[in-house]
Amino acid sequence: DAGITQSPRHKVTETGTPVTLRCHQTENHRYMYWYRQDPGHGLRLIHYSYGVKDTDKGEVSDGYSVSRSKTEDFLLTLESATSSQTSVYFCAISEGRYAGGTEAFFGQGTRLTVV
Amino acid sequence: RKEVEQDPGPFNVPEGATVAFNCTYSNSASQSFFWYRQDCRKEPKLLMSVYSSGNEDGRFTAQLNRASQYISLLIRDSKLSDSATYLCVVNIPSASGGSYIPTFGRGTSLIVHP
Numbered sequence: 001d002a003g004i005t006q007s008p009r010h011k012v013t014e015t016g017t018p019v020t021l022r023c024h025q026t027e028n029h030r031y032m033y034w035y036r037q038d039p040g041h042g043l044r045l046i047h048y049s050y051g052v053k054d055t056d057k058g059e060v061s062d063g064y065s066v067s068r069s070k071t072e073d074f075l076l077t078l079e080s081a082t083s084s085q086t087s088v089y090f091c092a093i094s095e096g097r098y099a100g101g102t103e104a105f106f107g108q109g110t111r112l113t114v115v
Numbered sequence: 116r117k118e119v120e121q122d123p124g125p126f127n128v129p130e131g132a133t134v135a136f137n138c139t140y141s142n143s144a145s146q147s148f149f150w151y152r153q154d155c156r157k158e159p160k161l162l163m164s165v166y167s168s169g170n171e172d173g174r175f176t177a178q179l180n181r182a183s184q185y186i187s188l189l190i191r192d193s194k195l196s197d198s199a200t201y202l203c204v205v206n207i208p209s210a211s212g213g214s215y216i217p218t219f220g221r222g223t224s225l226i227v228h229p
Contacts, residue, residue: 101206101215
């Protein structure tokens with residue numbers, strides 16, 4: 001299994017509080033992604049990173065920010081959590097832009113509940 | 116319209132059956148294609164890549180039709196353990212063109228019963 005660790009694995013937080021989720025990889029892969037998964041929507045991209053300090057928005061980026069100060073770490077921050085951000089969050093990594101992109105490997109997910 | 120479309124199912128089949136899933140994508144510049152499997156409350160895991168020439172891995176066969184922009188997955192001799200959600204993934208060029216983004220269909224649910 002690819003070396004990807006997400007923390008925390010489960011979190012309950014209150015509306016309006018900031019929350020940071022961490023993704024750590026040991027594969028030295030260039031690309032890192034944050035997705036959220038909700039019933040009826042599948043996995044939707046929040047933000048992704050194509051290198052240290054290089055990030056871009058995905059389909060559902062409103063209310064989220066990211067940072068990548070080291071190759072191995074990609075942080076997702078909910079600035080002020082809302083109930084609509086209750087979801088399962090997955091981090092993924094991929095090796096790079098080769099032949100149209102390589103396969104992605106996923107962390108085990110973080111279950112976030114905003115009450 | 117979503118960029119990657121799948122029939123959500125569920126597909127309910129008996130053990131030993133052959134079942135096929137299809138997936139369509141809208142961006143003709145897409146380069147790489149994959150099928151993933153996701154078990155309940157777990158992370159998606161790569162099942163197989165999909166090549167233009169078609170490829171097979173045991174009971175699983177994947178095919179790509181670039182002209183029609185669809186991908187298929189065939190499972191032969193279904194097992195109870197095949198019950199899961201199957202996700203079609205297409206690497207789509209980013210708006211800037213500098214990256215390829217794994218983009219998911221909503222998944223197709225398969226239930227294999229005795």
